Amino acid sequence: MPINPFVSLFGRSPIGPMQQHIAKAHECAANLVPFFDAVMAENWAEVEQVQQEMVRLEKEADKLKKSVRLHLPKSLFLPVPRSDLLELLSVQDKIANRAKDIAGLMLGRCMTIPPGLQALMRPYVQRTVDASAQALKAMKELDSLLETGFAGREATLVETMIMELDDIEEDTDRLQIDVRRQLFKLEKELPPIDVMFLYQIIEWIGDVADRAQRVGNRLEQLLAR
Template sequence: MPINSFISLFGRSPIGPMQQHIAKAHECAANLVPFFEAVMAEDWVKVEQVQQEMARLEREADKLKKSVRLSLPKSLFLPVARTDLLELLSVQDKVANRAKDIAGLMLGRQMAIPQTLHAPMRAYVQRTVDASAQALKAMNELDELLEAGFGGREAALVERLVEELEDIEHDTDVMQIGVRQQLFKLEKDLAPVDVMFLYKIIEWIGDVADRAERVGNRLEQLLAR
């Protein structure tokens, strides 16, 4: 029986709400681009505005996550285990959480970024947001993937999207190393506490991309079952 027929008999599919959730998580992560632009311009009024928007989006993502968890039936007449969907939901939620963490720490400490790090940091942040966007793109295929019974052209498409996501995340790994190396050269001219927190922020930016990649990994696990 087609998936839509199952849904009509046994209730609403959880896939749409899960796609709405990752869209909100990505929207939060995407705000890292204007956030860092404001930080580099030392426009702290703008920094706070973007941070507040990111916090709002993260709260909305949390509400969607809770709604999906509460509405997810104990047994689904779908070729997906309930636990798999819950794990996928948890992974995609962490994208927004880490983005919010970055903004909160940088605003709270009014962290300056050395001028020579502006260009590599800008590229690094953008590539991280690219990873989040790719995870959203892959997740948006989940309903069609279910319709196709996790096979055929749709499965091949999702596999390709996940491979592209892995390539993007690898790019962020390489860029993270480069940014760290440049910061290392500047350490003697910066306050030790500032250096420590800059390294933390560089790590957390990479976490956003890593968590986006895990969304793809979860989709691959669904394909394999």
């Protein structure tokens, strides 16, 4: 397998730290599943515990982001444009940010999920986390992509992963429609202010999947160069 000479000369940094960053961002997003389980069980001690864990993970992701920005070489010998890596890093970071936003708002308002909505909400949240997991899976291949010059079997593998990520995000779009329709049916039974915030949370859950998909889009742009 041909090795990109720039990788041999300058090493894999900052790719390793970027992979650590998205792993931390995904870990934060993945906590949405136990968070919503606790919310639906109205176990508020557990809700708060998971929310605090998400805050911790988002802060760790933020520290990694700042470290990558500070240490990202400004040399012309980077195997990909520095601006592309910085944009990719920013997109990754937004996964953790939105997950933290969801938990913070729901805990702050002691939001509950109506029983008639719970059966649809759980798979919606899980599929959103699946999108984040798939973005992480694709990003784990970035160093190998650099080694092969964004070509060959490795490029084909990542392209397939990105297509799978697109499919997962489309699933979340369909699930979001189902959740919204069900909430619409329940609106008259719920306080209007609760309905308003539930719609906000439903949208934000979808944002997590959208942001994961954008990671795939950025990788796809690197492949196209």
